[in-house]
Amino acid sequence: MSTRQEFLPYALPLIEEDDIAGVVDSLKSGWIAKGPKTMEFEQRFAEYVGAKYAVALSSCTAALHLSLVAAGIGEGDEVLTTPMTFASSANVVIHTGAKPVFVDIDPVTMNIDSKKIREKISSRTKAIIPVHIAGHPCEMDEIMAIALENNLFVLEDAAHAVYTQYKGKLIGSIGNATAFSFYATKNLVTGEGGMVTTNDEELYNKIRVMSTHGMSRNAWNRYAEAGSWYYEILSPGYKDNMSDIMAGLGLSQLAKLERMQGMRQEIVDCYQAEFGKMPELEIPVELDYARHAWHLYIIKLNLDKLSIDRGTFIEKLKEENIGTSVHFIPLHLHPYYRDTYGYKPEDFPVAQSVFERIVSLPLYPKMSRQDVIDVVDAVKRIIERSRR
Numbered sequence: 128m129s130t131r132q133e134f135l136p137y138a139l140p141l142i143e144e145d146d147i148a149g150v151v152d153s154l155k156s157g158w159i160a161k162g163p164k165t166m167e168f169e170q171r172f173a174e175y176v177g178a179k180y181a182v183a184l185s186s187c188t189a190a191l192h193l194s195l196v197a198a199g200i201g202e203g204d205e206v207l208t209t210p211m212t213f214a215s216s217a218n219v220v221i222h223t224g225a226k227p228v229f230v231d232i233d234p235v236t237m238n239i240d241s242k243k244i245r246e247k248i249s250s251r252t253k254a255i256i257p258v259h260i261a262g263h264p265c266e267m268d269e270i271m272a273i274a275l276e277n278n279l280f281v282l283e284d285a286a287h288a289v290y291t292q293y294k295g296k297l298i299g300s301i302g303n304a305t306a307f308s309f310y311a312t313k314n315l316v317t318g319e320g321g322m323v324t325t326n327d328e329e330l331y332n333k334i335r336v337m338s339t340h341g342m343s344r345n346a347w348n349r350y351a352e353a354g355s356w357y358y359e360i361l362s363p364g365y366k367d368n369m370s371d372i373m374a375g376l377g378l379s380q381l382a383k384l385e386r387m388q389g390m391r392q393e394i395v396d397c398y399q400a401e402f403g404k405m406p407e408l409e410i411p412v413e414l415d416y417a418r419h420a421w422h423l424y425i426i427k428l429n430l431d432k433l434s435i436d437r438g439t440f441i442e443k444l445k446e447e448n449i450g451t452s453v454h455f456i457p458l459h460l461h462p463y464y465r466d467t468y469g470y471k472p473e474d475f476p477v478a479q480s481v482f483e484r485i486v487s488l489p490l491y492p493k494m495s496r497q498d499v500i501d502v503v504d505a506v507k508r509i510i511e512r513s514r515r
């Protein structure tokens with residue numbers, strides 16, 4: 128029980144020989160932009176989540192943005208989302224010209240509180256972006272019912288939710304569109320990268336066309352042997368597509384997703400057993416309707432039982448060579464959102480109070496048994512010394 132020698136980051140990707148081979152294969156093929164590998168990745172990913180269509184993109188942020196634009200969200204509209212998320216969930220709303228309107232969170236799952244959504248609906252509300260925080264699904268039945276009643280577009284932010292199930296169904300085909308992230312720390316990585324899935328053919332076609340400048344034909348359909356030089360600009364689109372180098376990695380990662388999730392689950396089982404015994408901590412839950420993707424392992428400190436605050440807890444873990452993070456600093460506390468919309472910390476009291484208690488501990492397949500033991504021991508030591 129002593130401080131580990133090397134720093135343990137809070138997240139790392141699992142890159143193995145099959146991943147390297149997948150990328151090398153793209154490089155050797157001579158086609159490194161969007162081409163056959165990206166299209167295969169789209170098809171396999173759509174099949175995996177059980178959606179009709181998928182468009183592979185440069186990020187989840189692009190997936191969120193293009194979905195809103197394709198849904199016609201813009202100037203004068205309001206979009207409901209949670210303050211407890213990464214900036215891109217709300218930044219993209221602003222990029223369309225619409226206004227993000229926050230709904231406070233559930234204190235246990237930290238997802239948007241579906242019981243508080245109705246209070247925030249106005250005549251301008253056009254869409255809702257539920258975010259499946261840490262990989263725990265939102266209450267989708269309730270959200271879909273509210274959306275149906277009020278004619279709202281549902282865009283799921285599933286940046287953390289590859290592998291998440293809601294009532295036995297994989298996230299990816301419940302809302303009108305679902306946006307996934309394959310950023311370096313996610314459960315499935317392509318370095319940077321994302322995917323949007325949908326069952327709506329019209330939405331799919333709009334997103335696909337807008338992801339490459341609004342062109343009627345992408346590069347593969349122009350430069351490949353069977354292609355044609357002619358194209359038309361159908362809308363002033365963006366340049367948000369994925370490349371075959373990234374898709375080479377995405378395909379190998381998707382093929383071993385189940386195994387990587389099994390590795391995450393083993394670590395979580397150990398954490399839950401150990402941290403569950405400590406009254407100074409509140410451990411994350413997996414509600415009966417959920418299969419958690421365990422993208423993040425977020426503990427909440429019971430501050431009334433500790434003599435230190437969250438910031439000091441993180442500092443002490445750092446002294447123990449354990450990396451951590453905080454997911455998230457609620458958006459209404461950031462200068463831009465605070466000053467632009469005049470938010471006060473107490474406007475979202477649950478998000479505010481939960482924020483002061485949360486710490487994300489290291490969780491990723493690459494962690495060794497010893498790494499996991501080191502995290503548990505370090506947390507135990509800090510708590511023993513800081514018990515009230």
Ligand SMILES: Cc1ncc(COP(=O)(O)O)c(C=O)c1O
Nearest residue numbers: 186187188213215286308309310
């Ligand atoms: C909840 C959430 N939404 C969206 C994103 C954006 O993902 P990307 O980096 O792929 O654009 C992130 C990134 O971490 C996230 O945590």
